Amino acid sequence: VAASLGGRIKFVLVCDRTFDAAVREFLQVTLDAPVFLGFGFPEAGGLVSIQALPTADLALVAAAAAASHEEHTPILCEMGYPLPCNELKLAPLHHRARADASDDDDEETRKASCSDDASSLDEEGCGELLLRGGSIFEGYHGKAHLTAQAFDSEGWLATGYICAWAANGQLRVHGKRNGFLRARGGKLVNAQRLEAIYAHRCPLVYQIWCYCEPATPLLAVVALDREAVLRWLQSEGLDLRRAEDMAHPHAERIKGALLAQLHDVALRCRLHPWEMVCAVHIVKALGQADDDYRQLATPTFVLRRAHLKKRYERELKQLKVSLRLS
Template sequence: MSDTQTLIENRPPSVATLFLERVAATPDAEAYRYPVPPASGEGPDDWKSLTWAGTAERVRAIAAGLIELGVQPEERVALASSTRVEWILADLGILCAGAATTTIYPQTNAEESAYILSDSQSRVLIAENAEQVAKAVDQRAELPELTRVVVIDAAGVETDDWVISLAELERRGAARLAKDAELVTERVAAITKDQLATLIYTSGTTGRPKGVRLPHDCWSYMAKAIAATGLVSGGDVQYLWLPLAHVFGKVLTSGQIEVGHVTAVDGRVDKIIENLPVVRPTYMAAVPRIFEKVYNGVAAKAKAGGGAKYKIFQWAAGVAREYAKAAQDNFRRTGTASVPLGLGARHKVADTLVYAKIREAFGGNLRACVSGSAALAPEIGYFFSGAGIHILEGYGLTESSAASFVNPGEAYRTGTVGKPLPGTEVRIADDGEILLRGPGIMQGYHNLPEKTAEVLEADGWFHTGDIGELSPDGYLRITDRKKDLIKTSGGKYIAPAEVEGRFKAVCPYVSNILVHGADRNYCTALIALDEAALAGWAAENGMEGKPYAEIVAAPATVDMVDGYVQQLNEGLQRWQTIKKFRLLPRDLDVEHGEITPSLKLKRPVVEREYKDLIEEMYAGTREA
């Protein structure tokens, strides 16, 4: 048996156990950094630190406080908060009490929050602030099993016997521990690997969300498997901003506990650009939309700088892609990432002019990024690779604890999601669907045995619903969602995500795009533009200061986007090409339910919302 197999197969039953082992091993090492905004509301944040011992003190108090409230093993404690250090402390407290965390996105409306609280039978809700507390108060009559609400930021919240502050919960927990010092240690020791740890409700594209049951063993396995990849080490600094209510953010906390590196936590997306030079991370995880925004921002800035600057950027972008492809191809053949001499010389010039500034914007220390949740357009991936920002694409689902595949360090291949994590099996079904089996797979959907049976076979194989291809040496390429494949009326199959990804690499002003064409005789697209990126172009074209809706309605804007659509079409098969498009009057967003909190497009919602625009593009044509 290999060292990796031994590491994984001898894993403890829970991450709660791993956490206590980590605290015992490195009590004085830095565990977390978190921002404290200035009291005046102006100026930079003050970043504070927690050691592993300091983290453990708070986690034990939270765990004991929950036990004092009567929370029993496997009972659910809901957590409705944005990404902040208290989310991690609360989650670890719940796990160390032997209970299970029900995650709720802070953007979730009161009705759906109440559904999740009710369906999960959550006993306690840990809410971020007054806004989250109000949702529970409004629905209290529908939630008889919810015995208490604990609020992290109690400003503006009227506390009483039903609503208490997190500080009060910790005070009660500390008092309980003063009488029974081994209370939490005993709860952790009693956890079994099959005990429920997390209930994550998939945001889904249709219908009610489904609760995915993930036992303690899933997270213990993920922690060990991530460590076994060798992608992270104890000396790393991770910048964690992803939603922790999403499985992608959550799995990053497990890997960190096993490895013991520092994590800087701040979920404010509008602070990412400001935080990166302060945190100076060695690695971070993100969704493709973030890399798309950075790429579009750099391209738009270069364009706004004048023709000469934009030509330099375009040249440098071409060199980056050529360099990345050559380096990756050579590494695949020989094990070294060498490139031809002339290309290396051009790359060195481009690095001085363009790439070095991009790396500095990421903090200057970034060794690698992990991208997941949706497909990254390969041309954007190659650009960053050539610029020295190495994006390791990974793949997984809520039902597989997030991390089923990841690209292996230096041997990464842009356009693939890498190889399976140690201990995870994969096979491709006859229809191209990816099937997974291993310790990261869910127990099933909460209270939905029929839905579970639809995707989980008796022998453990999970049907992902994604279509993919495996290379002879084990790299996986995702083609599309099985249900999202388009079949035109001419019988041709099209993967819309592939076309959409290509357009994002071509047009620096796009925010979201939806390609439509199922049962039609040609493809069309709904396109939303990025307001920030568009502002510079608008100013150059006599529309400075005008509202977004007015800019996108202008003929000049339509002509500009049409140029990029034609550029896209040049690289597509005839049946894939976009024959018509419409610019949307606003960007797609979470609030309107058009994208999920993890920034995935909800196709049915968008197609329903803009049905008239779609029909308009097919008006007067004869459908075959």
């Protein structure tokens, strides 16, 4: 593979907050080059931090990066060192009740949860990442009101990302502020991180959306991987016909196998008990048609949680009832 690309690859930079450690290892072997993680977004000029600069000893940095993560760590949160062209700081999360542009929850819901969530994250040394510097954009064209919301009076750009500083000085990115859920027992759950872990490591999962409330365990709406379902049916010696049919005669056995896989992934990745999926609703896809899916996800495939909650509200209620009865 490396030879087919010219054989002169020095390193690979990946900007993905949910990048799986197993995928990283695969790329390093096939491309015969170290793979570094970076963090960025368009308003910051594309890149905010990087694990190593091209002037560094790439072999030493790659070895250090590999050694810094335990084998069970599925999602690498440390996204490197800040670029020298910008200033970074972490603001206390209670400094304002700001909702990200993709958050569709109503104002009362945001105000009710903002204070508790901020206190819990502040205790963990987290804060909202603020940026200022040469690569930061000047504002949204023709949308002065959005620009005013994005910047404070001192010119700091509020990113909406919850971050912390690692002991080695790297920026640890936990996720978007509106991507956290409050789970049973008052624990905070990074939903996007969990969805990446389950989607990457559970063979039967094609798409997954996680949801929970303070009084309920973690629930999930899952779209199955068709080929994985066929392989599972074949391995069990079951009927391969109507594999995509939700009324499949072996639907309950498929659901049981899915829950078993999700539980196994949670154990292997050493997730907390409140991060384990306790019940699932299976669908063909998150959004049965293209128009429906565009309402449930952004153009960059980020799930719109408020839309999904509204779309599957009835199914979530049924899962809660079934858990109480079991």
